[in-house]
Amino acid sequence: MIYGMRFGGYGMGALTDTKVRTAKAAEKAYKLSDGEQLYLHISPAGGRIWRMNYQFGRNDKGKPRQKTLTIGAYPAISLKDAREARDVAKAMLAKGIEPKPADLFERAIAPVDNRATFKSVALAWHGLQKNRWSTVHAKDVLENLETDVFPPLGSKAIEDIQAPEVLTLLQGIVERGAIETAHRTRQRISAIFVYGIAKGEASRDPAASLAVALPKKPKAKPQPAITAIDELRQMIVLCEAERCRAPTKLALRLLALTALRPNELHCARWSEFEDLDGDEPLWRIPATRMKGDLDRKAEDDGDHLVPLAPQSVAIIKAMQSLTGDLPLVFPSDRHVHRPMSENTLRALLIRAGYYQRHVPHGFRSAFSTIMNERVERQWRAAGHEGASPDRAIIDLMLAHVPENKVEGAYNRAAYMPRRREIANDWADLLVGSMWPPEVHIGQPIRWAATGPGKPGR
Structure with a gap:
């Protein structure tokens, strides 16, 4: 077939969609004309390109330059689209503007992605x-998200985010030495995906199993304790303003008042309290529950005696209405025969x-200091000089294990009147003039409505 045999073989507007669609490749390239300089160029490989011949400018001899404009490939550009592009090109030429392929079509507005972003x-x-949350904690969480998470993930559709992207983000945090921050960030990202799933905006949680890909958290370093009485009082106020189970708030207040080790309080049993309605209320913690070696735990007189201030007694009595029918004073919310989680x-x-x-x-450091x-x-x-003898009594109240075991066994039951005075002074300093503990009973434990019978428990 001779190149150009079909060129001009049809009159203006002679092409149809069927003719264009069924045009076959030949041994040599050829053209199918649609008139007014528009034609379809068919290559030997079967490619079909819309082109347009036009004149623009003049050559060295003053004659019009013959040029060809490539409009685009069929079928991406239909016959109708090609004709419209030709008309646009001819209108530009009439104004003395040489057309370019990019000028022939209105750029389509990118489709709007209405999916939720991370x-x-x-x-x-x-x-x-x-x-x-407290104001401080809410601020810390938001800063973590804005600093570490939003820059790489924030603008992406939450549904498109994959586990490798999240892992890369977390590894960046690890590389700067913030391993604990990386673990907390993963937990927050995971919680956000879980929330997105609940809202129907995500279908999976790519952060759920990434903890195993992070280095293990380093052993916790001793964290500083607040040792100023005004700050301690404010801390108790803020903790008790949180919405949670009443036993949790009462346990924290009792721990602060008694300066016990947390585990000694978590495992408290009703059978350990004595003379709550008398003049010398006492908490007798069995030696087997106290910190120390096996010898200490086996001592006949190794029980730790905790004189209870009136404020401590008030907490215990408030708890009687909640757990007085159970062996443990502060049981787990889910398993009443297990102690509260540490x-x-x-x-x-x-x-x-x-x-x-x-x-x-x-609270032990705060009490001691x-x-x-x-x-x-x-x-x-x-008017005395030297160290106060009360220092040894305060150590005794903290149940510090002495190097001299004989002295330790003797002192565990000693100085009880003075220990009670110190306990009362501490309670007055710490929670004096605060609301009574029973105000927390029956209060909502969550911001959302709780089920029947749950408030306060």
Whole structure:
């Protein structure tokens, strides 16, 4: 077939969709004309390209330059589209403008992706959660998201995010030495995906199993305790303002008053309390539950005696209406025959904004620091020199294990009147003038409505 045999073989507008669609390749390239300089170029390989011949400018001899404009490939560009593009090109030529392929079609507006972005879901999740967090903690979480998470993931549709992207983000945090932050960030990202799934905006949680791909958390370093009485009082106020189970708030207050080790409080049993309605209320913690070696735990007189201030007695009596029919004073919410989780009080402190500022064990440091300073001032104000003998009594109240075991066994039951005075002074300093513990009973434990019979438990 001779090139050009079909060129001009049809009159203006002679092509049809059928003719264009059924045009076959030949040994040599050829053209199918549609008139007015528009034609379809068919290559030997079967490619079909819309082109247009036109004149623009002049050559060295002053004659019009013959040029060809490539409009686009068929079938992406239909016959109708090609004709419209030709008309646009001819209109531009009439105005003295040489057309270019990019000028022939109105650029299509990119389709709007109405799917939820990770950032939009994350902010909705944060807005829901911050009502039960302290202001400080809510701010910390948002800063973590804005600094570490939103830059790589925020603008992406949450449904499109894959596990490798999340892992790359987390590894970047690990590389700067913030392993604990990486684990917390993963937990928050996972919580956001779970929230997105619940809202129908995501179908999976790519962060769920990534903890195993991160380095193990380093052993926790001793966290500082707040040792200023005004700050301690404010901390208790903020913790008790959180919405959670009444036993959790009462357990935290009792731990602060008694300066016990958290596990000694978690496992408290009703059988350990004596003379709650008398003049010398006492908490007798069996030696088997106390910190120490096997010899200490086996001592006949190794029980730790905790004189109870009136404020402590009030907490215990408030708890009787909640768990008085159970063996444990502070049982687990899910398993009443198991003690409260060791993380429960820590979680309350964190929600109240005291992450890395105070831990449950920190009440022992606070009691020791504040009361030792107090008894020293009183000792010197009375004209005495040297260390106050109350220092040894405060150590006894903290159940510090002495190096001299004989002395330790003897002292465990000693100085009870003075220990009771110190316990009362500490309670007055710490929670004096605060609301009574029973105000927490029956209060909502969540911001959302709770089920029947759940408030306060």
